[in-house]
Amino acid sequence: MKRIHLSPRLMAVLQFIPVGARIADIGADHAHLCCRALQEHIAREAIAGEVRRGPFQQSINNVTELGMAGKVSVRLGDGLDVIRRGEVNCIVIAGMGGELITEILERGSAKLSADTTLVLQPNIREPLVRDWLNLHGWQIVAETVAEESPHFYEVICARFSGNSLPPLSAADRLMGPILIHNRPGAFQRKWADRQKKLQEVLNALEHTVPTEEILLKKTECINTLHLIHTVLGAGKP
Ligand code: SAM
Numbered sequence: 177m178k179r180i181h182l183s184p185r186l187m188a189v190l191q192f193i194p195v196g197a198r199i200a201d202i203g204a205d206h207a208h209l210c211c212r213a214l215q216e217h218i219a220r221e222a223i224a225g226e227v228r229r230g231p232f233q234q235s236i237n238n239v240t241e242l243g244m245a246g247k248v249s250v251r252l253g254d255g256l257d258v259i260r261r262g263e264v265n266c267i268v269i270a271g272m273g274g275e276l277i278t279e280i281l282e283r284g285s286a287k288l289s290a291d292t293t294l295v296l297q298p299n300i301r302e303p304l305v306r307d308w309l310n311l312h313g314w315q316i317v318a319e320t321v322a323e324e325s326p327h328f329y330e331v332i333c334a335r336f337s338g339n340s341l342p343p344l345s346a347a348d349r350l351m352g353p354i355l356i357h358n359r360p361g362a363f364q365r366k367w368a369d370r371q372k373k374l375q376e377v378l379n380a381l382e383h384t385v386p387t388e389e390i391l392l393k394k395t396e397c398i399n400t401l402h403l404i405h406t407v408l409g410a411g412k413p
Contacts, residue, residue, distance in 0.1 A: 178242060180212040185297065185329045188322035189270050192295045192333040193218050197266035200225055200259045202280060207235035209268065210248045219266075223249045225258035256284025266293040270331075274301030278308040285312070294334045302330050303349040309334045310344050319354040321362035328366035330355070347407050350400070356407055367404050374401050 182190060186209055193199055197219050201209050204224035213219035224239070226232040232252045239248040251258035256267070267288070269277045277298050281288070288294075294314060298305045309316060309332070318333040330352060347356060355363045378397045384390050 177215065179215060180208050180242070182208060182212050183322075184324050185322040185331075186212075186270065188320050188329070188331045189268060189295055189297050190216070190218065191320070192293075192318055192331060193266055193268065194293055196220050197293065198264045199223070199266040199268060200256075200264040201268045201270070202255060202258070203227070203269060203272055204235055204250075205231045205271070207238050207248055207250060209270070211239060211242055211244055214244060214247050221249075221264075222247065223251060223259060223264060225251050225253060225255075227252070227254050255280035256287040259287055261287050262289060265289075265291050266295065268295045268297075270295070270297035271299060274298035274304035278304050281308060281312075288336070290336045290338065292336065295331065296334070297329055297331045299329065302332070302352070305332060306344055306349045306352065310341050310349075313337050313339060313341060315341065316353055319352045319358075321355065321360060321366055323362040323365065326369075328362060328369070347403055350403060351407055364408065367408055371401060371404050371408075374404075 189209060190213060193213055195218055198221040199210065199213060199219045200223040202225045204210060204226050207224040210219070210222035210224045214222055224235045226235060229252065232250065235250045239245050239250060269280055277296055296305055306316065313336060314334040315337040316332055316334050320331050322329045322331060332352065344353065351367065374397050378394065378401070381390055381394045381397065
């Protein structure tokens with residue numbers, strides 16, 4: 177059987193799926209992740225959920241071509257509407273903005289249970305995802321950064337704690353508590369890159385008429401740069 181190729185980003189998502197899991201990949205697009213998770217015997221069952229008809233049909237074509245039509249259930253629908261509560265124990269939501277990921281989780285929260293593992297890969301606005309998890313009692317248990325030059329992608333894995341969690345610090349919500357602790361190379365490169373870009377923005381703002389909006393933007397840049405500098409400068413705890 178043809179082995180499905182995954183990008184480094186989706187490989188990073190795959191590594192957080194617990195072995196033997198029943199997974200739902202929400203926004204599956206091509207269903208490649210579901211197919212590879214089954215091929216690797218990581219997932220035991222897989223549901224590929226898609227809201228758009230084009231990618232839904234593409235997923236059906238892909239799983240059929242791979243001879244996996246009986247193994248991957250491809251479903252058309254919005255967010256977690258495609259699953260019943262308790263049907264899966266791992267939900268993957270990857271390749272979307274942090275806002276959309278949290279909207280999907282919020283609207284589908286009745287489908288989440290204490291044994292669910294969430295594997296989330298926001299392309300942007302990662303702090304929104306961490307805020308949502310923290311506020312709803314989901315403990316971040318693993319994080320990584322995948323590098324696909326020139327892009328960096330964070331992957332966040334969370335399990336339900338059953339407790340109300342202490343608020344995340346500004347550094348933890350921006351850069352990730354586990355990532356700050358482990359400091360993998362891609363994490364350090366991501367934030368060194370972000371520092372450089374923020375410094376360029378700040379330099380450009382210095383030469384702009386200081387309206388209220390510009391001053392606010394400058395303060396944001398300075399605060400974020402300070403935060404990154406403090407975390408990167410602190411070294412491994
Ligand atoms: N998850 C794949 C990945 O990481 O490569 C695909 C990412 S693609 C950029 C986002 C996919 O999510 C699109 O196929 C889009 O149609 C789908 N999507 C967006 N909103 C959705 C929703 N509310 N429910 C299900 N799928 C959604």
